[in-house]
Amino acid sequence: MRNKYFDTIFFLASAVLLGACMQQKPVSQAGNYVLVIHGGAGTILKKNMTPEREALVRAGLEAALKKGYGVIQAGGSSLDAVEGAIRILEDDPMFNAGKGAVFTHDGRNELDAAIMDGSTLAAGSVAGVRTIKNPISLARAVMEKSEHVMMAGRGAEQFAAEVGIEIVDTSYFRTEERWQGLRKALAEDSAKSKLDHSYIPPHKLGIVNIDNKFGTVGCVALDKKGNLAAGTSTGGMTNKKYGRIGDAPIIGAGTYANNQTVAVSCTGWGEFYIRNVVAYDLSALMDYKGLTVEEAGKAVIKKVGDLGGDGGLIALDKNGNMAMPFNTEGMYRGAVTKDGKIEILIYKN
Incomplete structure (x- = not known):
């Protein structure tokens, strides 16, 4: 006869293991x-x-998902859903x-920032x-209220004032x-700038590595009419110089959407995403090679990693299949299904 205590312990251990697995994937x-x-x-x-920080991050992601999902459920466009979700994250200082x-x-x-309409390109x-x-x-206003695709700096801000986009003092962002x-x-x-013989590693100076995270935010959506859209917004990289611009606002590098294939938003070391034209490359792999969104996502992130870059992306295809590949220790990410089921993940495992 089996020991009843053994059976109880085995059952509890199995339940804990199953619960851990369900939380990880x-x-x-x-x-x-x-x-x-x-x-x-x-x-x-x-x-x-x-x-406390994890709770705040999860709350921010959940709020963005609910905002975008609400738009789609009400029959709104994927563009409205993307803009609405990203505005929530732009207003949240956790990102x-x-x-x-x-x-x-x-x-x-x-x-x-950038936004793209998959129905019209x-x-x-x-x-x-x-x-x-x-x-x-403002990125959406450039798309809908001008003849251009990209605007920068003071010119973009002048355009914003002319079309009624909200402007704030620079202190707002701090x-x-x-x-x-x-x-x-x-x-x-x-x-680092000291001579080699006098260089002292930062950790010996009491300098803890800064939050080595690319906090760019992004959203991809598929509405009830079958239209895809993608958007990305970022503050760039800490300590960037010389007016450096990353991949987020570059169509085809950090942001892309096409109703025939997929909507993509990237996050990571932008220079590598630009050089690999990652967002468009993912779409092309699906279009020309017939890869699934998951296969194409893994392939383009591998290219980024092979060149020495870090980061990840989110992608949603025209059939409602999604992928969230990354090659870092974690990525803040979440998704919602047609029936409103919300999934939020942070860590690699």
């Missing part, structure tokens, strides 16, 4: 997704995350977009703007956490 809902978001990829480790954007080397916040983007509360909305991140990055820069 989203339930497969092939062909059933309508909206996917990300809040950045990078060195995101459970051991470095306080329960590197809008309020809470990282600082440049010169102590400024410079914002980039129309697109709009802005780069290096400093006074736009919600850059994703948060103490991002400011301290810049100070640490500048201290590390100073250490």
Whole structure:
């Protein structure tokens, strides 16, 4: 006869193991997704995350998912869903977009964003703007209210004023956490600039590595009419110099949508995404080689990694299949299905 205590212990252990597995991997809902978001990829480790911070991140992602899903459920367009979800994340200082954007080397916040309509291949983007509360909305205005695709700097801000996009003082974007991140990055820069024989590693100076996470936010959506859309918004990289622009506002590199294939939003080391034309390449692999969205997503992230780049992406195909590949320790990400089931994940496992 089997020992009843052994049976009880075995049952409890199995339940714990099953529960852990269910928390680590989203339930497969092939062909059933309508909206996917990300809040950045990078060195995101459970051991470095306080329960309070994780709760705030999850709350922000959930709010964005609910906003976008609500738009789609009400019969709204994928463009409206993408813009609405990203505006939520731009207004949340937990993410590197809008309020809470990282600082440049010169102590400024410079914002980039892009949006694309998969039904028409129309697109709009802005780069290096400093006074736009919600850059994703300005990117959409560029697409819909101008003859251009990309505007930058003061010209983009002038256009924003003319078309009624909300403008704020530059102080709106500042948060103490991002400011301290810049100070640490500048201290590390100073250490690196010393002569080889006098160089002291940053950790020996008490400098803890800055939040090595690319906090770009993005959203891809599929509406009830079968139209895809993609959007991305970012504050760039801490301590960036010389007016550097990454992949987020570059159509085909960090953002792309095509009703015939897929909608894509990327996050990571932008230079590598630009060189690999990642977002469009994912679409092309599906179109020309017949790869699934999951296969194509893994392939393009591998290319980024092979060149030495880090990051991830979200992709949603025309049939409601999605992928969220990344090659970092974690990526803030989430998805919602047609029936409203929300999935939020942060870590690699």
